[in-house]
Amino acid sequence: VVLVIGANGQLGSVLTQALQEKFGKENVIASDLREKEGYSGIFEIIDATDSERIQEIVTRYKVTQIYHLAAILSAKGEEAPLRTWDINMKTLFNVLEIARTNSIDRVFYPSSIAVFGANATPLNTPNNENLSPTTVYGISKAAGENWAQYYFEKYGVDIRSLRYPGVIGYQSLPGGGTTDYAVDIYHKAVQEQEFSCFLKEDTMLPMIFMEDAIRATIELMEAPKESIKIRTSYNLAGVSFSPDEIIAEIQKIYPNFKVKFEPDFRQDIAASWPRSIDDTEAKKDWGWEPEYTLEKITQIMIQKLREQYKNQTNLI
Ligand code: VAH
Secondary structure (H helix, E strand, C coil), X not given: CEEXXXXXXXXXXXXXXXXXXXXXXXXXXXXXXXXXXCCCCEEEECCCCCHHHHHHHHHHHCCCEEEECCCCCHHHHCCCHHHHHHHHHHHHHHHHHHHHHCCCCEEEEEEEHHHCCCCCCCCCECCCCCCCCCCHHHHHHHHHHHHHHHHHHHHCCCEEEEEECEEECCCCCCCCCCCCHHHHHHHHHHCCCCEEECCCCCCCEEEEEHHHHHHHHHHHHHCCHHHCCCCCCXXXXXXXXXXXXXXXXXXXXXXXXXXXXXXXXXXHHHHXXXXXECCHHHHHHHCCCCCCCHHHHHHHHHHHHHHHHHHCCCCC
16 A cells, blocks of 8 residues: 655646556555545545654555655745755654654655755766755755665665656646746646746756656666665656757747746756756666657647646646
């Protein structure tokens, strides 16, 4: 039985569906701070800062795997640094301790390219690059990676982690990230509205299509234990592009699509992150291979969002 903490989030909501398809609805417990209306499956309210509540659910459903997808992201996290640190670390410690004391079979912990800073190799940043995060979110993820490795080495907790790039999907809205522009831009294009971009036009960032991110997560979690050589976190690469490049792709379909550039504080965060990521270790250790190019991502995003706006189906 799999417990997803943070099931209402940009990744969590899509990952939960993928896990239901894989394991059956009766074996996936979705959880978040609030019930998700219209959710089809088992849903429990969990505030992951409350370890007793997590323990209660783990016991009740005999949970064997935990996906910990709750966190305050990079941009939002800067509004209240110490609160971001408290929430991101407290929730992780709760999951680690429950995994240790309940002999949970395996745990997934998302990290991020946000663990890298301005002094990192900007192109093809290697997995063993020094971590010098510039946001509280990044600091919490760098610390979290080390705690994950510690619980593996000291207690044998089989916790696995990916450093996600910016995730682009049509199924859910991102919340509080620096890479969120790459989702919002498609929504504006499909509604034929002008887009205000909070990053400069040439700010290249590592990104990944939702389907690739979900497949990578499940492939990592399904890999034989002995093939996982990195217990802090694996670099994961999809495709890197700048606002200019995604705009050019969109304008192939919407020639009159207009963008105005209004960089804000998120430009400084993005400027401290790598331009592209080297994920050789993920390819070697558990056979990672991305599938979606920026061209394919753009075609699918526009096709799917057109359907959504036509049917006004609400986003999950
Ligand atoms: C953020 N989407 O922007 C998240 C992610 C790599 C970016 O961590 O904070």
